[in-house]
Amino acid sequence: MRQALLIAALSAMVSAFGSLSAQAPAESRSVWDGVYTEEQAKRGEPIYQKECASCHGDMLTGGESAPPLTGGAFQANWNGLTLGDLFDRIRKTMPQRAPGRLTRQQNADVLAFLLSVNKFPAGKAELYRQSEMLKEIRFETKKPATKN
């Protein structure tokens, strides 16, 4: 019986290591790595203007009712967090009067537009639509020295 338990425990450990190695993180990514496409940002702009601009401003610079979505204070708020956190803030609480009304795709497109206005570079692949995957992309205010 004891031997059976030992074998079971060993196989559990092996399987745990196996799954760990299968989930080994790909190269860590940040908003400086081209995590959205220009096309996606273009799709996001009219959604932003329709759903968000009356409070956050058509240039994302905020107003009396809502904070800016660009500039120093905004970037400082999110620095060190992930795009998953920002995506969830939008997905769960915006638009303020009808939270959760936009689809995941619309939210991702708005987020892409927001990244483009904040001058983070576009790339070849569109943003994920799942917050768990977006949590793998860091929001970093400062451009890493190695990035061009």
Add this chain to the structure above:
Amino acid sequence: MFPSEVKSASLLTVCLLIVFLLLPSVTCAQFHPKDTEWPSYAADLAGTRYRPLDQINASNFNELEIAWRIKTDNFGDRPEYKLEGTPLMVNGVLYTTAGSRRAVIALDPETGELLWIHGEREGKRGGAAPRQLSGRGLAYWSDGKEERILYVTPGFRLICLDAKTGMRIPSFGRDGAVDLKLNDDQDIFPDLETGEIGIQSAPVVAKDTVIIGAAFREGMTPRSMRNNKGYVRGFDVRTGKRLWIFHTIPKKGEFGYDTWEKGSAEYTGNTGVWTQITVDEQLGLVYLPVESPTSDFYGGHRPGNNLFGETLVCVDLKTGQRKWHFQLVHHPLWDMDISSAPILADITVDGRLIKAVAQPSKQGFLYVFDRVTGKPIWPIPERPVEVGDVPGEWYSPTQPIPTKPPAYSRNGVSIDDLIDFTPLLRERAKEIAEKYHLGPVYTPPTVSKLERPLGTLTLGTASGGTNWPGGSYDPETHVAYLYACNSCIEPIGLVLSPKEISDLDYIAGTAGKEVEILRGPGENAGADSQPPPKKRPRSQWVPLNIDGLPLVKPPYGTITAINLDKGEFVWQVAHGETPDVVRNSDLLQGLTIPRTGQETYNVGTLVTKSLVIAGEAQVTTTADHPRGAMLRAYDKATGKEVGAVYMPGPQSGSPMTYVVHGKQYIVVAVSGGPYSGEYIAYTLPSEGE
């Protein structure tokens, strides 16, 4: 005698039960707030935000740790990111408002354990309210036997609760509620459900009278020159019966009606008291800080000085009758609402004892008066100011400008105020500023033109100087402590109003931009809000920065200590870490820049026996701390920073303090950006830990 003895005995038994079983520090004595408690929004009815506590001091502030915390996400049907409350702590229980429902919660002040919760589901009426979310707090009242909690819902109903249970008190108003949209000497239009009027500040209770003001939507782009009026009322705390009303816009035949020419008092609205009210219970006087009349930046439809707009009014606590008034700004055109609680200060000027009232302001002046007579302590002469040329506008040729103390924050814009870290940055700032009309305090708005000016560039207006958190005051040393935004720049331009937007001739806007109705903080954000209309007008906001750097030079935000015996500064410091965007700017590499403070308008201060305590309202990431904000402590005598403790998000409500079972706590509301509302209580580590 016997029945009354039995009654007393029963009461004693009940109290003892409560003492031993539930709330250890409840007593049956007549209610006299203690120095260790925080019984009203600003600590006391004098608006001081002062407690003479010193367990937490310069030697140990850095050791503070979190005693308890409570997220407010579930006190409403959506989380809130704008938690502005200051809790009360009386008789061993902490009370506060919380969440998008503006729930009232009672907590154990040592552990944060939830004792009870009360919420009002107001449906469409709550969803249409002009001032939603959790508000700034509530009021406590006791006659030594009963304890009551009073607050105003987003839908503008005054609710009276049993402080022990959180249940409504049926004998107050109608089943514990007074509909504040009724019995207001006006018919709230268009109807009770959607009629624009509400309030977000905490009620004040003084000598059994509850005093309630009124607030409205933001007034930069109103849909009409007509609006509901923001009268102030007193109610009996026992019954909810209206005792008095003060007409902040005089009715025909009342004093000041003639300051509204062409009958404009009849239709002009707003002019409420949306911030905290101060009371001198001994003198029986109430001090009302009144806001702007309808249309913040265009007054062409309300010619005249417009009493009691932007006026400090003293009324009788029992009758609401006006005793004296002083209009800070004639014919208001700059959104210089009197935005914070007047501060009562017993001072000694040139050897003379004076019961004074000091009024902080957005325009950075501290107006100081004898609070019995209304006479300025130091002269406040009428000075000529620029008269503008906006068609149809009416201008006051003079404004009252205090000679003492000096302005404690900027209230005008000149080239000399612009960023000057490098000559190149100054030149870039000049290019932006030259598109606008510049000038000192009370430089009037202009019509916005593409060829220039786009408007008047102002400081010390809508978000400048001291806003709703107000100041603090040390009654022992006679020093006032005032946070001020020194860089909250506001371009004020006017455009012809499209008739489908507003019936005013001019509203705030910028030439070349589509006109929009600007929304106020919390409007349409609370529980039960309705979905937005499909058509969305665009914003007129123009960024006024240089690659993220503020257009004006530091300090961006300050705390100033002012000796009220002398009317002089004791010290002034930049409050808040230098923003990331400045510290990390490529444009400033190689420069050594002293701490700049932050461009925020909503920082509240707390004064204790030895410290001035205030958090940061902006987040930074530095070598010393991860992304977050710091709750800072200054030596109140010198302004020297003596400690700082980490908060996970910005301070969004003013800090308060109390002592329970010999331990001092500091509680502060934290929220903003990614961080949803949370009250955090700090205390010192227990001995031996």
